[in-house]
Amino acid sequence: MNAKGTVFKYGDNVDTDVIIPARYLNSSDPAELATHCMEDIDKEFVNKVQKGDIIVATKNFGCGSSREHAPIAIKAAGVSCVIAETFARIFYRNSINIGLPIIECKEAAQGIEAGEQVEVDFNSGMIYNRTKGTEFKGQAFPEFMQKIIAAEGLVNYINNK
């Protein structure tokens, strides 16, 4: 499994309130949530994002509320992978559970800039910056996590078992 796309780059402590503001949480429809994704940190995100694009951020991505709407909005916006130095723990769990691939890799988070072309190989955990020609070793997904992601989330994975 691979992800490939253009990078949107953010800093430390991107919280779930800016990923999907609570004023939109009266909906739980992924497509509707996607139209407001990242709205309070990057108004242009929803206009620019293309299917397959990648979000790269530094420390503690997804901190704050437990709203699963945050990874749902990111996934429904078309993002294929989120790379960060570290993730907040509830966001990490939620992302795996809904089948949004996320990778912790400090070097990649620091060595990739906005607009660059990046490819991620989930089997090996390798992250390739195609624009700069650099590469980074992230943590490979354990087999069960790859299966959850392939099944588009924990529920399907449990049902498939």
Place this chain on the structure above:
Amino acid sequence: MGMTMTQKILAAHAGLEKVEAGQLIEAELDLVLGNDITSPVAIKEMEKMKVDGVFDKDKIALVPDHFVPNKDIKSAEHCMCVRKFAQKNEITNYFEVGQMGIEHALLPEKGLTVAGDVIIGADSHTCTYGALGAFSTGVGSTDMAAGMATGKAWFKVPGAIKFNLIGKLNQWVSGKDVILHIIGMIGVDGALYKSMEFVGEGIKSLSMDDRFTIANMAIEAGGKNGIFPVDELAEAYIKEHSKKTYTIYEADEDAVYEEEYTIDLSTLRPTIAFPHLPENTKTIDEIKDEVKIDQVVIGSCTNGRIDDLRTAAEVLKGRTVAKGMRCIIIPATQAIYMQAMEEGLLKIFIEAGAVVSTPTCGPCLGGYMGILADGERCVSTTNRNFVGRMGHVNSEIYLASPAVAAASAVTGKISSPEQL
């Protein structure tokens, strides 16, 4: 090598003699919680699962509290989804408007959370019940769905940070100042993935409401949970509110802590978190330039309990809210509301020019009941001051204790009661 209090509770619920940090376990759940924002997503996920119903109708709590009384049609539909699910599955602990309260104030009050429990909730502030010596942590909707269906959840056993509390708080300094001080010290990811274990003789002087506030904001330091030892005060609280059997776990003397801090409570000062992170803290004495404000909110799962309202009333009694200011006070549960009424606190608030609302999370997360306009500033006893959290992206939130919030309502700028 011994275990921390958190590790002991997790081991017992996983049927294991011993666990250590980093170990993956599957644990039995004593309670699974959801609200009107997170439950509809969980219900949808659970319906996709090939299961007949919930694992135990007595061990699920559904509390519509975020956007209730329904703020708009979509919220009403979310609440209807939760209500129908509760009816269909005969959920014992579904709390309708009129009986409900803000979930993390309500569940301890209803005796649903006791020492030794393992609790997951699809709300990040589920960590609040650590004040009673339970392991409780926030999860997302899919985990809630799996928990409701199976009564189990997987966990990575957390490493721990020990906070040794000594001394005693001074007047106008509260649990909120303790936790803001800690978050300021270790940062919003200072306890990432870890348990925050509060110990020491200083705990004795902390009221249960102070402890709920401290455990509540463990998540704001990135913590998996925050937990207190069960002393006489906690046991008395549990006995007063619950008929459930409870188990007291104590950390081993040789338990492993990755970091240790000692905090002398007597040295703490009223502490305020400046925009836009809870770690941007300053004591009241460090604020040199006047910070003018437009609104005060006193309430939420962090600070909407009776102690908080009593403190606010003590400050507001015989005083008035500054001209042009809005002061919104939200008792966290119906019982707290009633008690505040009987003690005459509501009268003090209304005479001061504050508004008093039925329980709701509303303004804390920018839902309704106190949204901020472009450039407005709010001193709030809530838990997060992220960009846009309470309204416009250019608005600002200053997190503080009820004492500071009430004093600021009187002066129209960030103030402590000592300055009145």
